[in-house]
Amino acid sequence: MDNNIHETIKDIKSKFRLFMNGMVSQSMREKGMEYKLNFGIEYPRIKEIAAGYEPDHELAQALWKENIRECKILAGLLQPADTFYPEIADIWIEDMDYPELAEYTVMNLFQRLPYASEVVFRWMADEREMFQLCGFLLMARLLMKEEKLNERAEAEFLDQACTAVEGDCGPVQKAASVALRKYAHQSRENKRTVSKQLGIWAKSEKPAVRALAEEIKADLEF
Numbered sequence: 001m002d003n004n005i006h007e008t009i010k011d012i013k014s015k016f017r018l019f020m021n022g023m024v025s026q027s028m029r030e031k032g033m034e035y036k037l038n039f040g041i042e043y044p045r046i047k048e049i050a051a052g053y054e055p056d057h058e059l060a061q062a063l064w065k066e067n068i069r070e071c072k073i074l075a076g077l078l079q080p081a082d083t084f085y086p087e088i089a090d091i092w093i094e095d096m097d098y099p100e101l102a103e104y105t106v107m108n109l110f111q112r113l114p115y116a117s118e119v120v121f122r123w124m125a126d127e128r129e130m131f132q133l134c135g136f137l138l139m140a141r142l143l144m145k146e147e148k149l150n151e152r153a154e155a156e157f158l159d160q161a162c163t164a165v166e167g168d169c170g171p172v173q174k175a176a177s178v179a180l181r182k183y184a185h186q187s188r189e190n191k192r193t194v195s196k197q198l199g200i201w202a203k204s205e206k207p208a209v210r211a212l213a214e215e216i217k218a219d220l221e222f
Helices: 003-018 022-030 043-050 057-065 069-078 086-094 099-108 116-125 129-144 151-165 170-184 188-201 207-221
Strands: none
Touching (some): 003 057, 043 069, 086 116, 116 151, 170 188, 170 207
């Protein structure tokens, strides 16, 4: 590791220690989030720390390699989008263990990628849960930005999202349902398409699917 990068990371860790929250860290461990080190720092504070550093590819990559919760979140904030190639994105997703990290990385980095609208379909269709999670989280973000899907992309998204909602992975089900809500808000026609599906899910044998259908329905009626 470059000596300057090493010193910068030491400086970042010293700031983490100042804001360490043992109660939050303990709570996360009790929920099964077993990072090598978890300072329990809340996201707004991590974002504040990130503002003190210039975006830098080498720094972000080095931070990601640290098995420390705050370092990984910070990496997504400091990674420039133009040097973050698709193969690196795949490596990062393979290295994600918890939904929280997927949510922050999609919000801070993945939605800014110039190829986001291309990889999103590959990720949603991937059999690995963390790729699916990132895919649906990213699709929700793209739809919030008013990205329009052509007929083929729309059919593929709806197929993948419906399959995910009917699956058994809670975080992926939830992310897919959020993406469907964002899609439905784009037009009356989209809303009608999603509403038809809700009628089917309302009769599902799975309580989680019925609950998600109710959540989507309540959102669309707001």
